[in-house]
Amino acid sequence: MATGNSLSTFGAGKVILLGEHSVVYGHPALAGPLSQGVKARGVPAKKCQLVLPSTLSRAQRTLLLGAFNRAAKLVGEPPVKVSLDPELPLAVGLGSSAALSVACARMLLLAAGKAPSSKEAARLAWAMEQEFHGTPSGVDHTTSAEEQLLLYRKQPGASSVGKGKTVDSPRALKVVVALAGERSPTKKTVAALRQRQARWPERYQRIFKEMGKLASEGAKAVEAGDLEALGDAMNVNQGLLSALGLSSTPLEEMVYRLRSLGALGAKLTGAGGDGGAVVGLFTDPESAVVQLTRQGVRCFSSQLAGPRAL
Ligand code: MEV
Incomplete structure (x- = not known):
């Protein structure tokens, strides 16, 4: 412009x-x-x-x-x-x-x-x-x-x-992003995972493949307007990220906090590690943002796809 x-x-x-x-x-x-x-x-x-x-x-x-x-x-x-x-x-x-x-x-x-x-x-x-x-x-x-x-x-x-x-979404796809802990650089987290997967390739490839399947299933759930199925895929993905050694206490605590506030699914997003961002899928993100802000959590909401209110 x-x-x-x-x-x-x-x-x-x-x-x-x-x-x-x-x-x-x-x-x-x-x-x-x-x-x-x-x-x-x-x-x-x-x-x-x-x-x-x-x-x-x-x-x-x-x-x-x-x-x-x-x-x-x-x-x-x-x-x-x-x-x-x-x-x-x-x-x-x-x-x-x-x-x-x-x-x-x-x-x-x-x-x-x-x-x-x-x-x-x-x-x-x-x-x-x-x-x-x-x-x-x-x-x-x-x-x-x-x-x-x-x-x-x-x-x-x-x-x-x-x-x-x-991926088209017939429903408004709204999330809350919350920050937790001190984050390690992406390069470092990606390199450490590369070393672990080089040592135990079959085990790690099995998990990567499952994570890819979850992403494809999640995309289908979005297109079908099934936010509950997308949320479930996010929760399972979090379990696998944790299994890969990419989660930590601050991230896990924030994931559970978002779930207790009504998230349909919640997981770390991005590289993970010692800290960073957690994403939760919500039908009413604003009330979660109000509660988290009151608790001193840095957070915001965003709509990723789907029809927007006029
Ligand atoms: C970083 O936002 C996402 C990672 O998968 C790295 C990448 O895709 O290059 C961790």
């Missing part, structure tokens, strides 16, 4: 309902876009540059600049000065790096006079995501760029991106 001389773009955060981690090994995952994300603002400049918040550490600055410069080169470094406005909690498993990548990708495309279609934005954001995460499955930036509930599957090959199939 252009306002006067400046441009603004948006990249949505994401929430994985089913299939994080197993998606890295080629199984499907069900993920949807959050209404919260990262906004980028661009103004004409002499050269292509990213303005970084002063609060970032040296390592974070290097990483962000490396990712931005890689994407900028791919579109001929258009002369634009880009600043970022994240409205999403950062580094908690809600796809903030993907949201940032998509917002920057759209900005760079616009500044280069190209159409920022979801496909083009995803292609450019992928270059940034690889800098951030090494070998991500691609589910985060694809969901962010498409802004649709997707059944996503990575293509075979270590560094290849995958494809998402849109």
